[in-house]
Amino acid sequence: MKNVFTSIDIGSSNIKVVVCELSDNKLNVLASSSVKSRGIKRGVITNSEAACESVGEAISKVESMLGIGIDKAIVNIPAYSANFNYLKGAINIVNEEHKVRSEEIVELLATVRESKLSADEEMVTIIPIDFKIDGVTTTKPFGKVGNVISTRAIMISTPKKNVYSVLAIMKNVGIDVVDIMIDGIGNVNTFQSKGIDESVGAIVDIGSETTTVSVYNKGIIVKNSIIGVGSTILDNDISFAYKISPKEAKKIKEKFAFASKKYASVNDFFETRNENEENIKINQFEVSELIENRLNEIMDLVKKELANLLDCDVDYILFTGGTSDMDHFDYILNENFGKKAHVGRIDIVGCRKNSYSVALGNIIYFINKLKLKGKSYSMISPKDCEELSSAKRNSANLVSESKIGIVTQYFFGE
Secondary structure, X not given: OOEEEEEEXXXXXXXXXXXXXXXOOEEEEEEXXXXXXXXXXXXXXXXXXXXXXXXXXXXXXXXXXXXXXXXXXXXXXXXXXXXXXXXXXXXXXXXXXXEOOHHHHHHHHHHHHOOOOOOOEEEEEEEEEEEEEOOEEEOOOOOOEOOEXXXXXXXXXXXHXXXXXXXXXXXXXXXXXXXXXXXXXXHHHHOOOHHHHXXXXXXXXXXXXXXXXXXXXXXXXXXXXXXXXXXXXXXXXXXHHHOOOHHHHHHHXXXXXXXXHHXXXXXXXXXXXXXXXXXXXXXXXXXXXXXXXXXXXXXXXXXHHHHHHOOOOOOEEEEEOHHHHOOOHHHHXXXXXXXXXXXXXXXXXXXXXXXXXXXXXXXXHHHHHHHHOOOOOOOOOHHHHHHOOHHHHHHOOEEOHHHOOOOOOOOOOO
C-alpha cells in the first residue's frame, strides 16, 4: 500500500493544500491547491465562518483533482509566542531483547517533556538533536540494542489559543488533524541541505501580512520571531500611488513589476484604469523602484530581528514565501546581505512556488518522525489508495530521497 499524506497551510493571503505519496522512499507530489484566504488576519482566525469556507474550498479543489476524499491532514498553526526549550532525558530499555522499539522512543520523548509545559501552552513537537545508547551517540536508535537510551532535544510549544482556533476550523470542515506544525519546521525540511545541516543560519518567510524569521543550529530550529509587515504593504503602496484597487496592484506586482528597478525598463508600461475609471499607464521602472524601496525597508527589519535573535553572524539566510518568487529578488538580497543570502528554490512540479514551502516541508518532517519510530502510516484508506489513477502517480515529480530520513542526522555541541 502507498502512504499518502495531506498538509494544509493556513495563511493570511492563501490557503495551501498539498497531497503527497511516499513510494520507494521517494515523495511524489500528487496534487496541490491555493485559494484566497478569508476570515484570517496576520495568521490569526478572525472570522470562523469565512475561514471555514476558504479552507473547505482549498480541500475540495484537491479532492476533485484526485477523485478521492480528504479527511486527515497535517496543519500549520500560528507561531506567535512560540517557545523553544532545550531538553535532556534518559530511560532504561527493559524489554526482554533490550532493543529500542517505537515504544521506547515514544516513552523517552514523553519523559523529557514532562513538567516543561505551562497550563496555557500546547506542545507542537519535540525535535531530537541526537540519541545515545549506553553512551554511544547515534542518529538512528530504532532497532539498536542496549540498556539505557538518552536524548537531547528541542521542544516547541505555543499558546493553546494558537492551536485550538485552527483545530476548530478543521473540525468544522471535516478534517481530522493528525499533527500540527509551525512555519519554521516546514521551511527547513523543504530546503534541507548539507550546508544547512552543518551551520547556523536563518530562514525568512515573507508572508502577506507578517514576516517570520527563524533561526537554525545545524538544521534544527531554535528561535523564531514574527515581524508585523509582509507583502501586502507592497500592494498598498502601488494601490495608493496609482489610485487603483489592491487587487489590481497585486496583479501588477506579480505579473509586471520587478523586485529591483535595476532590471526594469523605462519603456514598458502596464495599462489599467484607476478608481476614477480613468485610463492610466504604469511605468515598469517607476513601480519597480517603489517596490525596491519598500523591500529594502523590510530587509532592514529582518537585519534588526536577526541581531535580536543572535549574538553571532549567520552562515546563510534563505528567503521564502510568495514574494521571494518575484523576478530579480536575488538582487535585493545581495545588496542587503551579500553572498550569504539566497532565495530558496523548490524544483517540484505542482509545488514550485515558494508559497508551498511550508506545506511541503511539513509532510517531509512528519514522514521523518514516522521513520524515527519505525512506523508506517497513510492518511487515506487502502481503498482510496487504489482509486488514485496511475496517470497521476506517473506524472508527479519526486522529492529527493535524501530529504527523507535525515531529521536527526545533526546535533549541537554542548
